[in-house]
Amino acid sequence: MSTRIPKPRSPMRKEPRQARSRATVEAIVQAGARILGDRGLAGFTTNEVADVAGVSIGSLYQYFPDKLSLVEAIRRRHLDDVLAVMRGTGEVDQSPTQLVEDLVAGMIAVHSIHPALHRVLLDVAPRHGGSSSAHGAFESEYQDRYRTVVAAYRNRKGDAAAGGVVAQVLSGAVEGVIHTAARNGTLQSPELKRELVDMVCAYLGGTGHGDRRRRSPQV
Amino acid sequence: MSTRIPKPRSPMRKEPRQARSRATVEAIVQAGARILGDRGLAGFTTNEVADVAGVSIGSLYQYFPDKLSLVEAIRRRHLDDVLAVMRGTGEVDQSPTQLVEDLVAGMIAVHSIHPALHRVLLDVAPRHGGSSSAHGAFESEYQDRYRTVVAAYRNRKGDAAAGGVVAQVLSGAVEGVIHTAARNGTLQSPELKRELVDMVCAYLGGTGHGDRRRRSPQV
Amino acid sequence: MSTRIPKPRSPMRKEPRQARSRATVEAIVQAGARILGDRGLAGFTTNEVADVAGVSIGSLYQYFPDKLSLVEAIRRRHLDDVLAVMRGTGEVDQSPTQLVEDLVAGMIAVHSIHPALHRVLLDVAPRHGGSSSAHGAFESEYQDRYRTVVAAYRNRKGDAAAGGVVAQVLSGAVEGVIHTAARNGTLQSPELKRELVDMVCAYLGGTGHGDRRRRSPQV
Amino acid sequence: MSTRIPKPRSPMRKEPRQARSRATVEAIVQAGARILGDRGLAGFTTNEVADVAGVSIGSLYQYFPDKLSLVEAIRRRHLDDVLAVMRGTGEVDQSPTQLVEDLVAGMIAVHSIHPALHRVLLDVAPRHGGSSSAHGAFESEYQDRYRTVVAAYRNRKGDAAAGGVVAQVLSGAVEGVIHTAARNGTLQSPELKRELVDMVCAYLGGTGHGDRRRRSPQV
DNA sequence: GATGAATGAGGATTCATTCAT
C-alpha cells in the first residue's frame, strides 16, 4: 500500500452553463445512479457510466474530475431527493398517524427508482476534504427531520434534541426495512408498508421503556 | 494457457487437514472478514488479505479458488455466528421482554466484532451455483428464527407462518438500527440498545394496524 | 468483481476505425506473430507482445479481449497468407513441374517470414466457439487447394475428391519438410527446395501403389 | 525481462537405485509424456504431472531438479523409442519396399502411444548446457538412420553422406505426414500408411531432378 | 525418503485517467 495523496478536488471541474452541458451532466448522473445501484461500488466503472449515458469518457471527465466526485454528485442528488420527501412531510396540519404514513410512503417512493442506491451510498464513505461537509449537512438535516417527526408524533415540539437517539433508531429502522424489502423485491407490497407504519407508530406511540408491555397505554 | 475448465468451483479448493493448514485458513478468513468489513467489497483485495493474514498470496489461493469463494467463506462464517446467537435466544423459559433483550444484546454482540461486515455481506450478491443454497439456507433459518421470536412474544405459537411480513420487517429494522449504529460508532451505547428493545417490544406488543394509537393493549 | 458475463468473445473487442488504431492493431499482430514463432505458445506473453509492438498493455486489451483471441488473429493472418500463396499457384497455364515448383517456392516464401509460426499455430488448438469455423474454413480450402494441385498434376481434373488422402499426405509432407528446414535453418537452401520439388513430383507422378518400383527398379 | 541464470543442472538429481524409486520415476515420466502430448508445453505443469503419476510434488523434485529436466527425460525416453524402431528396421535382408514399409509401420506405431508428443518435443528447444548433446546425439543417429534407409533403398551403401539433404527431406516428410495424421485422428488409417509408403518409395526410387517424370529409371 | 503446505515471482487482465486530434 503506497501513500495516497488525494488532493481534494472541487466536486465539479466545470459548471455546466449551457443547456447541452446540463443535459450531459444529467445523463451521466442518471446512468451513474443506475449502475451504482445495480452493481454496487465494485462494479461501478466510469467507462460503463459514460457508455450508458451515451457520452464519451472524455466528456465525463470534463465534468467530474474523478470517479469519487461522480459518486458524490450521485449521492447529493439522491440525498436531496430524500430530504425533499422529508421536507414535504408534516408540513400541513395532520394526524400523527398520517404523518408517519406520509413519511413511509415517501421513503418507499424515493427508493423505488433505484432500490439499492441508498444502501450503496451509505456504504461508500463520503470523501473527506471538500464535500465531506455536504454529507455532514445531509446527515444533520436528515436527523433533524426525524427528530421533528418524533416530536410531532409525540406532540412535544420542544424537546426535539432529547429525541436524538430515538430519531437515530427510527431512521435506522426505516432504512433497514426498506433496504431489506428492496433486496427481496417486496418494496411495493402494501403489507410491508402497513407493517412499517405500524412499527413506527408503535414505537413512537409507546411510553418508552418504563412500560414495555404496553399494558397501560399512554394517555 | 491450457484448457479452461470453469466448472462451478467448490467454495474450498482443498480441505485443510493438518493443523498448520487449519491455522492458515483461519487466519485468512479472519483477515478477510476484517478487511471486507473495513473497506467494503470494492476495497477488498486478496493480496491485502494475504498480507494481513500473514500468509503468502499463494496460500490463499491454495484454499480458496478465487476471491468470491473467500467472500462466501466469510459470509458463511459470519452468518453462522448470527444464527448461533438466534438459536441461543429464547431457548429457556423467559419473559417476552427478556427474549427481546437477549436477541438485541446478541445481535449487538455479533456485530461488535466486525461492525460493518454484516452490512457489506448483505450487499454482495451470493454466488449463484454452489453455495447459493447456503445463503438461501441461512435466509430461511434467519426468517424462521425471527418468526419464532414474533410468535413467542405474542404467545401465539401456532401462527408462525402468519407473521412472515412481521418477521421481515422486524429483522430489517433490527439490522438497520444496528448497521446505522455501527456506522456512527454508537453500537455499544446503552441508550441505543434500550431504544431498540423498546421499539421491538412496542411493535410486537401492539395489536396491529387496527389500533395504531395503542390505546387498548391486547389482553 | 461485479457480474461476470463470459459471453463468447468475438475475436476483436473493438474494430479499429481510425488510422492510429489500425496501426496499433497491425503492430500488435506483427509483434505477436514474431514472438509466437520465436518462443512458442508457452513463451508467448501479452506483456512482451505489447512491449515489442511498442504499445501499452492496455492498448493490446483494447483490441483483443484475451490472449487467445490475439493468437486467433495471428492465426487468421498467417493462414490467409498461406492460402494467398496457394491461390496464386496454378492459375495460369503451366507444366505440372512448374506448378509444383511454384507451390514449393511459395510455401517456402510464406514460412521465411516467421519460420516457426506455422508449426506453432498447428499446435494451438483453435478456440472452439466463434472463430473455430474460421479455422475449419481454412483447413477446408487448404485441402481443396492441395487436391487441385494433385488433380492438376495428374491431369485428371475430375477426381479431385478421390485424392483426399493423397492431398492430406502431400500437405503433411510439405509442411513437415519445411518445418524441419525452418528448425535447422536450411529453409533457403536450394538443394532443399529441389529435393522437396522432386519428392512431390515423384509422388504425384507415380502410378500409385500398384507399381511401387516405378516401372524399372534400380539394380 | 530479467537476466536468466540457468545454471546447467545434471539431468537427474539422484539416480534411482531401488525398485520403488525406479517405479516412481517411471510413473512420473509416463504421466509427463501423456500430459505433454495432450496439452503441449503450455499446459504442462509439474503439479499435474505429480498428481497424475500419483506421487507428491516433492517426490517429483527429488528426481528431477526442475521442469525442463523432466521434459528432457521424456524427450530422451521418446527419442529412444524412435531410434529403437529405426534400429530394428532394415536389419535383416529385405526388399527396399519392405524396408520402407517397416519403417513407416514402426514410426506410426511409436506415435500411436502419444500421438502429439513427438511434435511437441520438436517444438521444445532442448536445453543447452548439459543434455544438449543428448539431443544432438539423437539427431545425429536419427539422420544417420535415415541416410542408411536412403542408401539401402538406392543400394548405394557408400555414399550415405551424400544423401544428407535427401535424408533430411525424407525425415521431415515422414514426420509431417504422421503429425498431420495424428492431429486429425487418421493415424491408424491403412490408406494413409499406404500412401506414405508410396511417397517414400516414389521419392527414393526416382532418378532425381534430372528426370522428374520418372519415365526412364536410373541405370 | 516422502509429503504437501507454503512461497512469491510472473503473467493476464481491468479500469481510472489523460491527451492528441
Added chain:
DNA sequence: GATGAATGAATCCTCATTCAT
C-alpha cells in the same frame, strides 16, 4: 467542447520450487 485511443498502475491468479514435518 467532444471524442476515444492510449496509458500503466493495480489486481487477480498460476505454478515452479522449497522446506518443515
